[in-house]
Amino acid sequence: MSSRRSSRGSISEEEINELISKLQSLLPNSRRRGSSQASTTKLLKETCNYIKSLHREVDDLSDRLSDLMATMDHNSPGAEIIRSILRS
Amino acid sequence: MDRRVVTVQAEEDEMVRQRQRQRQLVRERGRRIKAAAELGLARSSSGGRQWGRALGRRALLLRKGPATAALSSSTLLLETSAGQEESKQGKAMEGEAEQEEEEEEVMVDEKVAVLRQLVPGGEAMAVERLLDETADYIAALRAQVGVMRALACLLSGLGSPPEKEISVTPEKPI
Numbered sequence: 001m002s003s004r005r006s007s008r009g010s011i012s013e014e015e016i017n018e019l020i021s022k023l024q025s026l027l028p029n030s031r032r033r034g035s036s037q038a039s040t041t042k043l044l045k046e047t048c049n050y051i052k053s054l055h056r057e058v059d060d061l062s063d064r065l066s067d068l069m070a071t072m073d074h075n076s077p078g079a080e081i082i083r084s085i086l087r088s
Numbered sequence: 089m090d091r092r093v094v095t096v097q098a099e100e101d102e103m104v105r106q107r108q109r110q111r112q113l114v115r116e117r118g119r120r121i122k123a124a125a126e127l128g129l130a131r132s133s134s135g136g137r138q139w140g141r142a143l144g145r146r147a148l149l150l151r152k153g154p155a156t157a158a159l160s161s162s163t164l165l166l167e168t169s170a171g172q173e174e175s176k177q178g179k180a181m182e183g184e185a186e187q188e189e190e191e192e193e194v195m196v197d198e199k200v201a202v203l204r205q206l207v208p209g210g211e212a213m214a215v216e217r218l219l220d221e222t223a224d225y226i227a228a229l230r231a232q233v234g235v236m237r238a239l240a241c242l243l244s245g246l247g248s249p250p251e252k253e254i255s256v257t258p259e260k261p262i
Contacts, residue, residue, distance in 0.1 A: 022219075022220075022223045023226075041195045048199060051225070058125060065118075066118035066121055070117070072243065
C-alpha cells in the first residue's frame with residue numbers, strides 16, 4: 001500500500017489529506033471527516049458536481065443579464081455600467 | 089384587396105426578421121458577458137495559479153470572435169501540455185487480496201479525470217497540484233456567482249419591478 005502511494009510522487013500522504021480537507025471545507029453541506037479511499041471517491045464526485053453546478057449558474061446569470069440589458073434603455077446608468085465592464 | 093394582403097404579409101415577415109435579429113443580439117450579448125466574466129475571474133486569481141492563466145487565454149480567444157473559439161480548446165491543450173509535469177499512474181496487480189482496493193483506486197482515477205476537464209488547465213497537472221488548484225478555483229467561482237447575482241439585482245431594480253429569486257441547491261443523494 002505505502003509503496004504504491006509513494007510511487008505517485010514525492011508528496012506525503014499527510015499533505016494529500018490536507019488538500020482533501022481543504023476541498024471538503026469548500027463544498028456545501030459537507031462536514032464529514034474521513035481519510036479513507038471511499039470518502040475520497042465521494043469527495044471527488046461531489047467536487048465535480050459542485051463545479052458543474054457553479055458553471056451552470058454562471059451561464060444562467062449571463063443569460064439573465066443579457067435579457068435584462070435587452071429591456072434596458074441604452075442611455076440609462078445601468079447600461080453604462082455594463083458597457084464599462086465589457087470594455088475592461 | 090390583394091395589395092393589402094401583400095402589405096400585411098410583408099409586415100409580418102419584417103416582424104419575424106426583427107425578432108430573429110433581437111434573439112441573435114441577445115445571444116451575442118450573453119456570450120460577451122460570459123467572456124468578460126471569465127476574464128475578470130482569471131484576473132482575480134493570484135499569479136501562481138495555473139487555472140487563472142488558462143482561463144485568461146480562453147476568455148481572450150472567445151472575445152475575438154466565434155471563428156477563433158473552435159481553436160481555444162486545442163490551443164489550451166497544447167499550451168498546458170508543454171512543460172507540465174505528467175501524472176504518474178503505475179498500477180500493478182499484487183494479488184486478489186487487494187482487488188477491492190484496486191477497484192477503489194480506479195474509481196478515484198475516473199473522478200480525477202472528470203475533474204481535469206472541469207478545471208481550466210487541469211489536463212496535464214499532477215494529482216496533488218490539481219487538488220490544490222481545484223480548491224482555489226471553487227472559491228473564485230463562488231465569488232463570481234455572487235458578483236453576477238448582485239449585478240442582476242442591480243439591473244432588475246433599475247429597469248423593472250424586482251424579481252424574487254431564491255436558488256436552492258438540490259439535496260445530493262447519499
